[in-house]
Amino acid sequence: MESTGTTPPPAATSPREQWRAQGYLVLRNVLKASHIARLRTIVEHVYAQWRTCPMTSEPGDYGYEPNAWIILHLNHPGRFREHPEYLRDLLDTIAEPVAIRTLEQIMGEVPLFSQAAMFINPPGHTRPGNWHRDCQYQTEGEEQERAAVRDEADPPREVHLNIPLLSTRHTWVVPGSHLRWDTPEERDIRLHHSTTKELPGAVRLELEPGDLAFFHVNSLHRGTYDKDMLRRTLNLTYSRASIVRPASGVEELNRTKGYVSTFQPWCLKPGYLDGVRPETREFFERFIRTYLDSWRPEYLSDALGAGRLAYFRDF
Ligand SMILES: O=C(O)CCC(=O)C(=O)O
Structure with a gap:
């Protein structure tokens, strides 16, 4: 880890304690080189498929363009029409036993799938990325934000797991910071200079293929997206099974252009879980049971446009 601050992080005695104190945890060399090579094949296939999709058929307009930095919903079966076996291996990776066991330890309960995305280097323009806490996008006003930081701290409401498929130094x-509110300086930087100034004490995660990097969604964090530095990092999000965030209805889906992370009706496609390991099946069946009731056809309206309607209906 490279630190910009003067105070090194205190020595941690166990992964759980490191998580609790730091709000992040890196496990080294968990995935074998052959697994990483397979994932590279899979994500290059996804990239090539996604590249051909018009913006208007991707949720939230997260489609291919010079500024693109993320591909959402890697686990959409439409990405794998010619290679269903790639989807199976991707789902098995999302439910990877070491990752799930670690999440159980961190959360103190069973983890629930939320989203599978990938960070990429933008095709045209470097994106500095902004300092943020995820809860700032899910709350309104400082009072709610402070309450989220306080209430979702430990155990965490949600955890990101970054799986780098190439060496990367792009996560800070x-x-x-997951345990406390901003200092005045942090607050000023997060709100007014989020892409231009460094936060004191931030560490840059130095990650190699095979590593698993967990971090708290409400920690102060940032990604950077350098157009000239090939980036392929899986970004998986898990919540605690007792905390769910279903899509609330047609208004929300229209407002977000179809991007509500857990709105994934394609999981109901017959055969979606064919060939996965038994524990992967159990893991995704829990996700399906939890969110099934929110995957309602009536949440999809013409306002989403034909491309996105097809994305959510014809997989
Ligand atoms: O690794 C990165 O690019 C940072 C990720 C990030 O900002 C997030 O997951 O919210």
Whole structure:
């Protein structure tokens, strides 16, 4: 880890304690080289498929363009029409036993799938990325935001897991910030200079293929997206099974252009889980049971446009 601050993170005695104190945890060399090579094949296939999709058929307009930095919903079966076996291997990776066991330890309960995305280097323009806490996008006003930081701290409401498929130095976290509100300086930088100034004490995660990097969604963190530095990092999000965030209805889906992370009706496609490991099946069946009731056809309206309607209906 490279630190910009003067105070090194305190020595941690166990992964659980490191998580609790720092709000992030890196496990080294978990995935074998052959697994990473397979994932590279899979994500290059996804990239090539996604590249051909018009913006208006991707949720939230997260489609291919010079500024693109993320591909959402890697687990959409439409990405794998010619290679269903790629989908199976991707689902098995999302439910990877070491990752799930670690999440159980961190969360103190069973983890629930939420989203599978991938960070990429933008095709045209470097994106500095902004310091943020994820809860700032899910709350309104400082009072709610402070309450989320407080209530979702430990155990965490949600955890991101970054799986780099190439060496990467593009994720920054402020250790311990998941447990407390911003200092005045942090607040000023997060709100007014989020892409131009460094946060004191931030560490840059130095990740190699095979590593698993967990971080708290409400920690102060940032990604950077350098157009000239090939980036392929899976970004998986898990919540605690007791905390769910279903799509609330047609208004929300229209407002977000179809991007509500757990709105994934394609999981109901017959055969979606064919060939996965038994524990992967159990893991995704829990996700399906939890969100099934929110995957309602009536949540999809013409306002989404024909491309997105097809994305959610014809997989
Ligand atoms: O690794 C990165 O690019 C940072 C990710 C990030 O900002 C997020 O997951 O919210």
